[in-house]
Amino acid sequence: xxxxxxxxxxxxxxxxxxxxxxxxxxxxxxxxxxxxxxxxxxxxxxxxxxxxxxxxxxxxxxxxxxxxxxxxxxxxxxxxxxxxxxxxxxxxxxxxxxxxxxxxxxxxxxxxxxxxxxxxxxxxxxxxxxxxxxxxxxxxxxxxxxxxxxxxxxxxxxxxxxxxxxxxxxxxxxxxxxxxxxxxxxxxxxxxxxxxxxxxxxxxxxxxxxxxxxxxxxxxxxxxxxxxxxxxxxxxxxxxxxxxxxxxxxxxxxxxxxxxxxxxxxxxxxxxxxxxxxxxxxxxxxxxxxxxxxxxxxxxxxxxxxxxxxxxxxxxxxxxxxxxxxxxxxxxxxxxxxxxxxxxxxxxxxxxxxxxxxxxxxxxxxxxxxxxxxxxxxxxxxxxxxxxxxxxxxxxxxxxxxxxxxxxxxxxxxxxxxxxxxxxxxxxxxxxxxxxxxxxxxxxxxxxxxxxxxxxxxxxxxxxxxxxxxxxxxxxxxxxxxxxxxxxxxxxxxxxxxxxxxxxxxxxxxxxxxxxxxxxxxxxxxxxxx
Numbered sequence: 001x002x003x004x005x006x007x008x009x010x011x012x013x014x015x016x017x018x019x020x021x022x023x024x025x026x027x028x029x030x031x032x033x034x035x036x037x038x039x040x041x042x043x044x045x046x047x048x049x050x051x052x053x054x055x056x057x058x059x060x061x062x063x064x065x066x067x068x069x070x071x072x073x074x075x076x077x078x079x080x081x082x083x084x085x086x087x088x089x090x091x092x093x094x095x096x097x098x099x100x101x102x103x104x105x106x107x108x109x110x111x112x113x114x115x116x117x118x119x120x121x122x123x124x125x126x127x128x129x130x131x132x133x134x135x136x137x138x139x140x141x142x143x144x145x146x147x148x149x150x151x152x153x154x155x156x157x158x159x160x161x162x163x164x165x166x167x168x169x170x171x172x173x174x175x176x177x178x179x180x181x182x183x184x185x186x187x188x189x190x191x192x193x194x195x196x197x198x199x200x201x202x203x204x205x206x207x208x209x210x211x212x213x214x215x216x217x218x219x220x221x222x223x224x225x226x227x228x229x230x231x232x233x234x235x236x237x238x239x240x241x242x243x244x245x246x247x248x249x250x251x252x253x254x255x256x257x258x259x260x261x262x263x264x265x266x267x268x269x270x271x272x273x274x275x276x277x278x279x280x281x282x283x284x285x286x287x288x289x290x291x292x293x294x295x296x297x298x299x300x301x302x303x304x305x306x307x308x309x310x311x312x313x314x315x316x317x318x319x320x321x322x323x324x325x326x327x328x329x330x331x332x333x334x335x336x337x338x339x340x341x342x343x344x345x346x347x348x349x350x351x352x353x354x355x356x357x358x359x360x361x362x363x364x365x366x367x368x369x370x371x372x373x374x375x376x377x378x379x380x381x382x383x384x385x386x387x388x389x390x391x392x393x394x395x396x397x398x399x400x401x402x403x404x405x406x407x408x409x410x411x412x413x414x415x416x417x418x419x420x421x422x423x424x425x426x427x428x429x430x431x432x433x434x435x436x437x438x439x440x441x442x443x444x445x446x447x448x449x450x451x452x453x454x455x456x457x458x459x460x461x462x463x464x465x466x467x468x469x470x471x472x473x474x475x476x477x478x479x480x481x482x483x484x485x486x487x488x489x490x491x492x493x494x495x496x497x498x499x500x501x502x503x504x505x506x507x508x509x510x511x512x513x514x515x516x517x518x519x520x521x522x523x524x525x526x527x528x529x530x
Contacts, residue, residue: 078382082127082157085194089132089155090506092116099136099151102198104186111184112139118506119150120247124379130155131248132196138184149184150201152248155194162197165205166190174203179215199248206249206279213277213318214241218256221320224311225258225271232262234269244274252277256320273310276319276432283319285361286432287312290321292359302356304349307429324429326422330455333416333467343450343467346419347474349426350411350446354439354479358409364437366404373398373493376500380518383503384511387518394492394521401489408439415449416456440483443475444490448498452517457507488528495521 077090088094096116105111115137122131132153139146156162166188174187179202187203190196202210218239226234238259245253254275261268276283290309310320329346333339377395381388411418412433420427451468453459476484499517503510 078123078385080123080382083123083130083155085155085196086123086130089130089153089194089196090118090121092118095134095153098191098194099134102189102191103151103200104189106183106185110141112141113137114139114146120504121506122248122504124382127157129157129161133246133248150243150246152199152201152204153191153194154197154199156197157195159195162190162195163192165197169205177208177211178203179211182211182214201243201246202252204249207251207277209315209317210252210277213252213275213313213316214254217254217275217313217316217318217320218258220313220316221256221273221311222258224320225273226260228271229260229262229269232264232267234260234262236260237268241275249279251279272323274321274323276321278317278319281317282432283317284312284314287319289359289431289434303352304426304428306431307427321429324420324427325425326420326427328417329419329421330416332421333450333456334458339467340470342421343471344474345424346421346426346446347443347471348478349419349428350414350442350471351475351478353428354408354410354442356409358434360409360434360436362435363407364410364412364435366402366438369438369441369493370399370402373496376493376497379500379503380496380514383500384514384518387515390518390522391496394496394518394525397525398489398493402438402486405438405440405483405486407436410435410437410439410441412437412441414442414446415454416446419446438486438490439479440486440490441494443471443479444487444494445497447471447491448494448517448520451520452495452498452502452513454498454502488524491524492521495524 077086080086083089088098093116096113099116100113103113113136115135117135117137119133119135121133124130132155134151134153136149136151137146138149154162154165169188175183178187182202185200187200189198189200191198199205202214204210218241222236222239226236236258238257240255240257242255242257243252244255254277255272256275257270257272259268259270276286287309290306293306294308307324308322310322312319329342332342336342373395377391380391384391411428411431412435413430414428418428418430420429447468448454450456450471451465453461453464456464472487476487495517499514502513502517507513
């Protein structure tokens with residue numbers, strides 16, 4: 001099942017195997033084919049390009065900027081004069097060789113790095129560094145077992161910064177923050193040719209509670225979960241923690257699975273929940289919000305529900321939540337031949353959420369929202385220079401047309417994989433972005449994802465547009481009529497944000513898709529004035 005906290009098919013990053021030292025329970029992240037889920041298709045490398053040596057890569061990093069990418073390259077990564085080494089850092093084949101050269105196995109030469117896949121890039125958010133996330137396919141030469149390993153490269157523009165940080169991190173003994181069984185490679189390292197600092201999951205310098213959450217949260221949870229199995233003498237037989245989503249320095253979502261056996265009846269049961277690891281105290285706010293909604297009476301059958309919380313662990317900054325019932329909307333859309341009624345059901349749930357009286361304390365002003373649009377448009381212009389004039393025109397129209405609106409609860413990240421459907425029941429997950437603001441953010445973001453086919457590559461564009469239109473039509477059957485005049489403006493901004501997200505995830509064919517999404521934003525604005 002897909003993680004309810006993930007915005008793409010679940011990606012399993014594990015380690016060489018973790019054994020619980022207290023109970024001798026074979027444990028966490030078993031790295032074999034039974035737990036590794038399919039990854040979404042992107043550019044990837046499985047072999048070293050013939051003729052490339054480390055010296056070749058170093059020379060490439062020092063080429064003039066105008067030689068880094070040729071205009072004829074349809075998948076060329078945007079040039080950045082502050083980070084010329086991006087030419088290499090964004091090339092899976094070259095990075096495969098880099099990781100083979102510089103990752104240091106803990107125990108000799110026991111592991112083979114067979115594959116390198118870009119996962120998520122954060123560029124142009126500051127001139128200080130770029131954050132590059134990769135997924136490596138690791139094979140244990142001794143056993144033949146394999147797993148997907150998350151690796152982060154922190155790219156710095158100047159000589160010496162990565163080296164200084166590495167010395168500081170080594171002085172703090174980074175191995176100590178990695179749970180037993182997750183240590184296949186040294187947790188930190190350096191690629192000197194690229195001025196790149198390497199962090200091996202679950203080590204994260206700015207998310208120091210991640211390792212503790214992986215090691216300690218399961219034991220904290222067991223006394224809470226076992227009574228859910230009913231009467232008996234239950235003993236945990238196996239625990240496993242499988243990463244579902246990871247954003248370097250920002251947070252992680254983990255799948256915790258626990259198998260227990262009743263000593264009286266010999267019956268076995270399996271329970272599963274999700275752990276969200278936070279960098280700050282925001283998880284405590286989400287915990288309080290989810291608790292308040294979970295206390296509603298059972299007979300209070302609103303058109304939507306939210307994922308139910310289990311516990312919050314302050315010291316670990318970790319929130320435990322239940323699985324959402326049903327399937328994520330993006331999966332349903334690809335499996336159902338005619339999902340129109342499903343998206344109409346979801347639209348009714350979204351408008352019910354936006355018009356509900358909810359205990360939300362944070363606010364989002366128009367100025368903040370426009371700041372988000374401006375940031376996305378700047379990045380979109382860098383990503384796709386041919387669309388610069390169009391993007392600037394879209395931003396100008398949105399800036400001129402949007403005005404302050406009556407505040408209402410908004411989810412803030414309403415995309416198909418944050419919506420679960422089970423029969424006529426709709427459940428929203430990933431509630432960390434909820435604020436009081438312009439309610440049209442939610443339907444606009446959902447419409448933009450559907451029309452852009454984000455995560456829906458195999459769906460024909462005409463069908464995707466039809467589903468997006470069905471969501472808008474159904475939403476405004478129940479929303480206040482005065483809201484509609486702002487909808488196209490919010491949609492146009494949301495299209496730019498979706499285009500940037502597709503780039504950051506390095507989805508295959510991202511340049512062509514970004515161009516098409518910009519066209520969709522323009523078409524939406526033009527249609528609204530006709």
